[in-house]
Amino acid sequence: MTIAFLRATHVAPDPRVEKEVNSVLTEHPDILILGWDRDGDLARDEVLTFPNGRARIIRSGIKSSYGASLGTLLGMALFQLFLLRQLWKHRKDLTAIHASDLGTALSGLIMARILRVPLVYDIYDYFVDSFSVPRTVAPLIERIDTFVINRADVVIIVGENRESQLAKARPKRLVVIHNSPPNTDVQAVRDADYRKRFVYVGILSEGRLISELLELFSRRPDWHLDIGGFGALEGKARQFAADYDSITFHGRLPYAETLKLEAAADCLLAVYDPAVPNHKFSSPNKFYEALMLGLPIIVAKDTGVDELVSNHKVGAVCDYSAASFEATAGRLFADADELTEIQLRARTLFKSTFSWDIMEERLLSIYRSIL
Template sequence: MRIVFLRSNPVQPDPRVEKEANSLIKAGHEVSVVAWDRSEKYNVNMSYLDLKNGRAAIYRFGIPAKYGVGIKGNIGPLILFQFRLIQWLLKNREKYDVIHACDFDTAFVSGYLVKILKKKIIYDIFDYYVDAFNVPKILRNFIESRDHKLINSAEGVIICSEKRKEQINGTSPRRLAIIHNSPSFPCFKMSSLALNREKVKIAYIGILSEGRLLKELAEVIINNPGLELHIGGFGSLHEYFHELSSKHSNIIYYGKLEYSKTLELENSCDIVTAIYDPKIPNHYFAAPNKFYEALMLGKPIIMVKNTGMDEIVSKNAIGEVIEYNAISLEKAIENIIKRKTDWPEISIKMKQLYEKNYIWHEMERRLIKLYKSI
């Protein structure tokens, strides 16, 4: 089949989109991507994603907007993005058979168009919209009602953990696949960088925004010369960390990184963080990329109590589960360092958990099976 992924970020990178696209190419499908570049203004740029199993054409719309400000802060750009999606899907209707819509902000318009154009749709719920974003009360009921209709009408629905079945309670998907955010790279191929072995190195590469205790983490590192923070990604705090790294030698900022480089850097560090604000309902159901990456690489992880996967960290003693504040974060780092002699044993346990429950080979099988069924 000819499959087009729709995503409301630039896919530069987007690990989940890229590994799903790569797996579908491997299964013989033709894949393209339509994405939203919020960094600059232009009509549409076409290039290619070079994936392990082949190339995927990617069409990016340049519509300036901000990350992490909710619908209110981006209402104009969001509406324009919807119109651009409609135009592209109509103009290119002979180029695809299936729309793979990632999240409600691409599924909303494509859900209507598939009926008109007689196409199929797979609804991939990375984040349940009304729980994940700052949705005004006046729109909440409408969005949730429409979301449930999309879930019930799509050929297939994908969620990223068993726990997320609770979020879509009250719906009846025709087909439901659970595909975890597992890395698609085998850990035995991961190389390591030549970093300072005398220091404990903490890694965070992802969305650079408020609500992840990133500034607080940096403050802990700055005040402890025995620690280093290796941080990269994109978002509203990128300038903050770029400037901070120029002032402090133990804050190392990398900017945007390819996913393979992200894993290489994490593999070269000692501790990974996956910190989310538990006040946001969606974070209770979170399935963070960092959790799966830490498992695969065997790196102790820090998570927040009552955010997705925290119970696995606690149950297996493979890191620290904290309260959402700087004091608890600092204490967690100290506790992990105290267990330094246990790190090899923790690493083995984490890798075994990954291979038993989350390995990408199994997630790929589920994805290909879903597409075969439609």
């Protein structure tokens, strides 16, 4: 019997989808992933291999951007038809639907009701706080989101601080599953380079200090930035890497390669703009990866994750500016004894509170209770 994971991205890579699928495979070996390749350059139908098994992924090839435009709305509408058609096609085998964003949740709910199977709504990001939604339609979108939340059998959020975003909803059951990486023994491969190495792998878009940091690292030959991912600023990152020896662009990386790159770093960074509403509730993968790897992380003030960093003393907090980041990083690396303590605190905190073993058990307990 099949569990369908739905995601409105290409899942190439998508760390949260991949680790959740891998965990569920331990008890449910038949998983179907439905995704959306908006660039149209990936396989439409293939089998992905995970440590715990394999899962088939079928991708829609509807061309679309990630921005707010008429073309995006048309693409989203066609993607809903794709989801409905694929779920109906596989209806005889489906035992549960796991929707990973609002772009898949409504279609997931419709088919869950038609097929009489449970729906798990995994809210990676609360839509109206995360994306550039016109004010005229934001209330409607939030009502749709609330409608799905109230009717899903289980709702998952990525941090306790996200519960306040659901104030207008009444979920039947709410579970927190943090963005922790799977427990991995990553061996750091570090060359003899004397420079302090910083790593950022993620979405390359405005609101994450990307442009400002590229400018900063271009004039800091004593520092080095390894940057990877995809998004609107991908071309800019590639150009800076071509022009400056202090920046290396890695493009899209498999998750295992991301962890390997991070393990060789001196510091990770996740500096998000607090003016973006959803950033006040950020739970970036990089925070949990830093804990597992025993690395300090620099985050922006008033972005949710800054409280975790400050309270547990596992990194540093800066204002949302390149100047503040530069000063904060300088102070961080000036205290060698504190860096050693950060490494110890980070690993201890990860094992006791945020390890994927803990999160995996929460996820599996959901499926044990609804199937």
